[in-house]
Each structure stands twice: as C-alpha cells, then as structure tokens.
Amino acid sequence: QITLTESGPTLVNPTQTLTLTCTFSGFSLSTSGVGVGWIRQPPGKTLEWLAFIYWDDDKRYNPSLKARLTVTKDVSKNQVVLTMTNMDPVDTATYYCAHRVPYDGNWDGGSLDYWGQGTLVTVSS
C-alpha cells in the first residue's frame, strides 16, 4: 500500500525559504521508473505542477519556477525534500507530493496515482 505524507512549516515569512518533506512508504525511489512529484494548489484555485524527481536522480522543474525550486531525495529514509526560495504571499497554497504512474508520459510530466493529504503553507509577515 502506497502512502505519502507532507510535512513542514504552516507559516512562512515573505522572502524566506520553504522546505517541505515528503515521507512515503509502499515503494522505493531506487526502483527503475519510479518518480515523485510536487504539486500545489492556492485556495480556491487549480493545481500547479512544481517538480519531479526520479529513481535515477533526474529532476524536472516547472520552467516558471525553476530558479526558485530544488528537489532532492534520500532513498534510505524514503523521503523527498522540496525547497522553494524567496517565498511570497502568492505562494500561499496547499502543497502536495504524489507518486508518479511509472512510465506514463515523458519525463517532464506524468499522471499521479497516489497523493499525500497536502499541507497548507501560508506566506505572511
């Protein structure tokens, strides 16, 4: 059974760096074809894909946010970490991590079959 859980701060000051951790079980990020994605959703708005990281350490980023994003993995801990620099109030959103359907789509994208419950991050002073 695949589960994912996001953790991190609920409140971030403007200009600060956000660090979120996705802890997962039921799969390994050392298995060929496996990837984990980050997606966010501002209150009342649609979803926005942020990044993917793959078993082979390939990383893909949303071009509009690439300069601010970094994604890393720790295979031994079954964790993926997302950092986003220079946070702004417009970055207020629920942030989700999700398991990518293996080999569905090219490596820049993919469908997501298991999602964490999400964590609401508010950017405010």
Next chain:
Amino acid sequence: DIQMTQSPSTLSASVGDRVTIICRASQIINNWLAWYQQKPGKAPKLLVYKASTLEGGVPSRFSASGSDTEFTLTISSLQPDDLATYYCQQYNGHSTFGEGTKVEIK
C-alpha cells in the same frame, strides 16, 4: 506552456443523469491526458490516465475518450458521491491542469 480549457466550469445535474466534461488543449498532446476528482478538503484522486485508461477501482460509470486536442470525461449515471471538482491534466511535456469543473447535485 500548453493551456488546458475545461467546460463547463460548473455543472448542476440530477442523480441518474449522464454528464460530460470537456477539456481542450492548446496544442496536440498525444493522448497524454489524465482526469482527477477532488472532493472538498481532500487531495485529488486519479480517475483516468492516457486519455482513456480507467484507474483501478474507479467505478465503471466513469469513462473518458478523446484525441489530439479534445477530450471528454463522462459519468453515465450521476451519483451523490460524485459531488466534486474534476480536473484534467496534460503531460505532453511539462504538466498543466485545467481550471476545473465543479459538479453539483440538483
């Protein structure tokens, strides 16, 4: 970026009705399209991937079709549990999502 346009933005129908949601892409996306259902306060749930492949465990009243730039999600007989917002996602390259279709029960 590939833009995804969903219609309608809101849909009100009765239990048992057949409902259809349309998603149009700004360019051909080679059937790299997924549909998600999101209930209030919950994470999205994958319903369909590769334009028409139903995810395991999804009720058979859901179906999807389409190609190139136009895609549809159909609920053959609307149930109270289908109250949700539905999103399409293209992944022919960097992923983008539609604006969502809110399904209400009359």
